[in-house]
Amino acid sequence: MLVLHGTGVSSGIAIGKAYVLHRERPEVPEYILPESLIADEIARFLTAIDSARNQLERIRNEIPKSAPPEISSIIDTHLLILHDKMICETPVETMRTHRRNAEWALRTQSDELAAVFEQMDDPYLRSKKTDVGQVVDRILRNLLASTDEEHEQITDALDGQIVVANDLTPADIVLLKHTRIAAFVTNLGGPISHTAILARSLEIPAIVAVHNATRAIRSGEELIVDGKLGVLVVLPEPDIIAEYQSRQKDIIQLKRELDAIKASRSETRDGRTITLYANIELPDDVKAVTKVAAQGIGLYRTEFLFMNRPDLPDEEEQYRAYAKVVRAVPGKPVTIRTLDLGADKRADANTRPTDTVTVNPALGLRAVRLCLQDTSLFRPQLRAILRASALGQVRIMIPMLSSLGEMFRVLDLIEETKADLARQGQPYDEEVQVGGMIEVPAAAVSADLFAPHLDFFSIGTNDLIQYTLAIDRVDEAVNYLYDPLHPSVLRLISTTIRAGKAAGIPVAMCGEMAGDTRYTRLLMGLGLDEFSMHPSALLEVKRVVRDSDLVELERSAERVLRARDTVELHAIVDKMNEH
Ligand code: PEP
Numbered sequence: 001m002l003v004l005h006g007t008g009v010s011s012g013i014a015i016g017k018a019y020v021l022h023r024e025r026p027e028v029p030e031y032i033l034p035e036s037l038i039a040d041e042i043a044r045f046l047t048a049i050d051s052a053r054n055q056l057e058r059i060r061n062e063i064p065k066s067a068p069p070e071i072s073s074i075i076d077t078h079l080l081i082l083h084d085k086m087i088c089e090t091p092v093e094t095m096r097t098h099r100r101n102a103e104w105a106l107r108t109q110s111d112e113l114a115a116v117f118e119q120m121d122d123p124y125l126r127s128k129k130t131d132v133g134q135v136v137d138r139i140l141r142n143l144l145a146s147t148d149e150e151h152e153q154i155t156d157a158l159d160g161q162i163v164v165a166n167d168l169t170p171a172d173i174v175l176l177k178h179t180r181i182a183a184f185v186t187n188l189g190g191p192i193s194h195t196a197i198l199a200r201s202l203e204i205p206a207i208v209a210v211h212n213a214t215r216a217i218r219s220g221e222e223l224i225v226d227g228k229l230g231v232l233v234v235l236p237e238p239d240i241i242a243e244y245q246s247r248q249k250d251i252i253q254l255k256r257e258l259d260a261i262k263a264s265r266s267e268t269r270d271g272r273t274i275t276l277y278a279n280i281e282l283p284d285d286v287k288a289v290t291k292v293a294a295q296g297i298g299l300y301r302t303e304f305l306f307m308n309r310p311d312l313p314d315e316e317e318q319y320r321a322y323a324k325v326v327r328a329v330p331g332k333p334v335t336i337r338t339l340d341l342g343a344d345k346r347a348d349a350n351t352r353p354t355d356t357v358t359v360n361p362a363l364g365l366r367a368v369r370l371c372l373q374d375t376s377l378f379r380p381q382l383r384a385i386l387r388a389s390a391l392g393q394v395r396i397m398i399p400m401l402s403s404l405g406e407m408f409r410v411l412d413l414i415e416e417t418k419a420d421l422a423r424q425g426q427p428y429d430e431e432v433q434v435g436g437m438i439e440v441p442a443a444a445v446s447a448d449l450f451a452p453h454l455d456f457f458s459i460g461t462n463d464l465i466q467y468t469l470a471i472d473r474v475d476e477a478v479n480y481l482y483d484p485l486h487p488s489v490l491r492l493i494s495t496t497i498r499a500g501k502a503a504g505i506p507v508a509m510c511g512e513m514a515g516d517t518r519y520t521r522l523l524m525g526l527g528l529d530e531f532s533m534h535p536s537a538l539l540e541v542k543r544v545v546r547d548s549d550l551v552e553l554e555r556s557a558e559r560v561l562r563a564r565d566t567v568e569l570h571a572i573v574d575k576m577n578e579h
């Protein structure tokens with residue numbers, strides 16, 4: 001038995017026989033051609049490109065309608081790359097000037113492109129190198145008239161097997177989709193690689209970046225894939241197989257139970273309603289929100305629209321993005337958080353040279369602080385959000401408030417923006433709600449001072465914990481101190497909930513703690529009745545809600561707040577979670 005580790009990118013457990021795909025990069029010959037043969041060589045190159053286009057189009061036409069849109073969009077990206085001058089024109093010039101064969105000209109060009117991609121800071125753009133490489137390899141295989149078409153011959157024989165490959169192309173995935181394979185394992189790739197994206201959307205367990213998997217494993221060997229933990233067991237002992245089989249059954253059973261409660265109310269056994277919202281980062285994430293029947297969006301992190309690009313989105317582009325989200329969940333609240341740039345979230349277009357010398361970026365010019373300093377960044381966003389408010393139930397949420405002065409300045413800016421829109425005859429919701437994130441300890445301690453001026457609170461535990469416990473949330477060395485159950489954190493949460501209730505405004509939580517079922521009952525007991533979380537966590541939280549008695553939880557939560565040491569505190573929380 002051998003245990004290998006990689007990056008688990010699509011959760012689930014698969015047990016089955018390995019099917020190892022051996023497909024090396026094509027060997028490329030280099031030869032000089034006489035002038036008279038150059039025209040024929042160029043024609044041969046263009047024919048190979050035509051064939052590649054036909055192949056990709058054929059694959060795209062084979063994609064079943066039910067398949068996730070990511071699949072066809074990746075094939076479309078490959079078609080675009082194929083038509084890019086860098087791929088279909090530059091090698092032709094190289095053939096002419098160097099009088100070399102097509103394969104050599106294409107490989108030379110692709111190596112140069114790879115070097116350019118390699119230097120990019122942005123991991124997303126860097127990952128595009130793989131796409132270019134896959135398109136180039138396809139053209140090369142056509143030029144070389146390779147008989148190594150293993151990838152095009154994948155058949156039903158793979159049913160239930162675990163595919164192990166160096167890397168998989170989108171075309172492989174389309175073909176594999178028909179074959180009901182049990183899991184993927186690849187030597188290469190990362191969490192945002194295509195293998196990962198597609199595996200997640202097809203709900204197939206997958207592990208990437210298992211170095212040497214294709215060398216260590218032989219076709220036909222028994223494997224266990226744990227796609228959540230990234231663990232791959234080769235030739236497992238019978239007792240290990242039995243253990244994983246039982247975990248696999250539990251997962252299937254849990255999935256059935258969660259599907260069954262999708263349409264049910266989020267209500268405790270003693271009849272108290274708990275509102276469950278979803279967090280999103282990009283407009284496309286709303287699909288996942290409707291899939292789990294969330295009651296609205298409790299946190300839309302708008303800064304993602306500003307990241308991974310050289311420029312800033314203008315008012316119009318922002319409006320289109322916000323409008324798309326609002327229209328996708330008609331009749332449901334959409335909480336649009338104003339920009340939370342800074343610290344670990346940077347926009348290339350908004351990064352100044354001085355930023356690099358900031359010693360403590362998490363304590364620096366971030367979120368509302370940055371927006372108030374640079375209103376040319378803030379005003380277009382407020383206009384875009386307010387315009388989108390005419391289309392549905394939009395709520396504005398201000399991140400990282402620490403002083404009342406900041407809150408009043410934002411409220412003034414919102415009023416000014418409304419007045420501008422009214423003068424210009426642009427519609428907006430006059431009653432649009434404005435809430436604040438409570439994620440700085442200063443705001444939690446003085447929540448009673450903020451509450452009368454706001455329509456709602458949302459507790460951001462990711463930052464609240466980092467600032468309360470003085471531990472950088474992106475510093476692995478102090479990760480072990482990150483503790484949502486620290487008495488100071490629980491007191492701040494409780495203070496915030498009480499202040500909100502006293503002022504008659506709703507209090508939600510949108511940090512990771514809200515989506516972690518270990519804390520659901522404790523938070524309900526502390527009086528939290530709105531939770532916002534990643535859509536994938538929502539049904540599990542709903543299950544816990546439906547299986548709880550609130551009155552009982554309130555009593556236990558009081559005891560948690562009074563606990564004199566962590567052992568006692570943990571014991572009470574464990575007991576709350578017991579049944
Ligand atoms: C938080 O801090 O808990 C939060 C939800 O915001 P973010 O993670 O985007 O800082």
Ligand code: MG
Pocket residue numbers: 399439460462463
């Ligand atoms: Mg935060």
